[in-house]
Amino acid sequence: MQxxxxxxxxxxxxxxxxxIYMRGDLVKTTEIAARFDVAPSTVTKALGEIAKAGYIEHTPYHGVKLTPLGTEYARFLVRRHRIVALVLSxxxxxxxxxCSEAEKIEQSFSKDLVDRICRSLGHPIMSVCGEIEHDHGCCSAGGHPV
Amino acid sequence: MQxxxxxxxxxxxxxxxxxIYMRGDLVKTTEIAARFDVAPSTVTKALGEIAKAGYIEHTPYHGVKLTPLGTEYARFLVRRHRIVALVLSxxxxxxxxxCSEAEKIEQSFSKDLVDRICRSLGHPIMSVCGEIEHDHGCCSAGGHPV
DNA sequence: ATAGAATTTAGATATATACCAAATTATGGA
DNA sequence: TCCATAATTTGGTATATATCTAAATTCTAT
Known part of the structure; x- marks a missing residue:
């Protein structure tokens, strides 16, 4: 794992x-722009950068799709979001x-911090906005023993 | 209160x-630059902006000092830091x-969120990196009754 | 095949952060 | 007092992020 x-x-x-992860499959620029209330050109530029970083595959004029790396990363992002939301609850x-407050603060939580909180909570399987997946070594690996 | x-x-x-709040009184550009390991000119520019926002008084070539507003704001910033650190502990x-992880994530915590956490914790007076001051209506005001 | 929709490109703006080099101001010692 | 040196500020430049508008391009459905 990465x-x-x-x-x-x-x-x-x-x-x-x-x-993109939540929507699954091919997602269109306009849809993302509408969801986040920004101009389509803003999304196009961001998608180009996310693609350059290897997380999505962008087929111009057709849409974007997660790469395997992007899928793995998105899974972490969702887990982070749900752990933070659970803590706030x-x-x-x-x-x-x-859930909405988590959206605002989760960005700055490092994976290490999320993993420690996750461990400390006994690897909960449910948050307030969905299930928490603990695949691979995720939060049980490293640091203090579980 | 603001x-x-x-x-x-x-x-x-x-x-x-x-x-600046922790140091108290008049603080020099070079000192801040050294503390944060950036060029003095970087600090000068930032101080100018913080001063324009009304939190400090900047006497060119002599140093900066908190305004009453800045003092009140800094008190909130320190309280936020300590509440977040306490949560992480x-x-x-x-x-x-x-304390060091709090430093990284506290920025995105709104005052409302801090106040809610503070209330939920029963207005603790001690954190892991110092005392928590609950002046004025601070976290007991607004929202749900205490 | 083409009009209209979707998308991208190009060009601007704005904020935050940071650097260097040059100019300015302060200050302490002779 | 005067000046050399230290501290500080100015001005110019750079990167990254995020955003927009307008124009160009591509897609798609009739």
Missing amino acids: AFTGQELSSKKVSYLKY HFGLTPEEA | AFTGQELSSKKVSYLKY HFGLTPEEA
């Missing part, structure tokens, strides 16, 4: 990548609040 | 402001780890 840090992509690119935020 | 959101200043500016991070 050694992600969680800081490979900027905040907006992470949002786009997660969206412990402070009394409703599932909706926890 | 209605801060926590996003008034960029990440680096927040770091500089917290440092609950997941098994040592005080040092919690």
